[in-house]
Amino acid sequence: SVMLEDGQDGMDSGSLTPGSARQVCIQRHPSHGFGFIAGSERPVVVRSVSA
Secondary structure (H helix, E strand, O other): OHHHHHHHHHHHOOOOOOOOOOOOOOOOEOOOEOEEEEOOOOOOOEEEEOO
């Protein structure tokens, strides 16, 4: 489990830096709706959005 934790820590110092500006474009499918949106929380929370 130590190697797994080290791998996760390595990802934090990668190209995806916390607090960096990101642009997200969401398009709604006519029949499927918005689908699933993965948030930026750690651990990642997947939300189901319906409209």
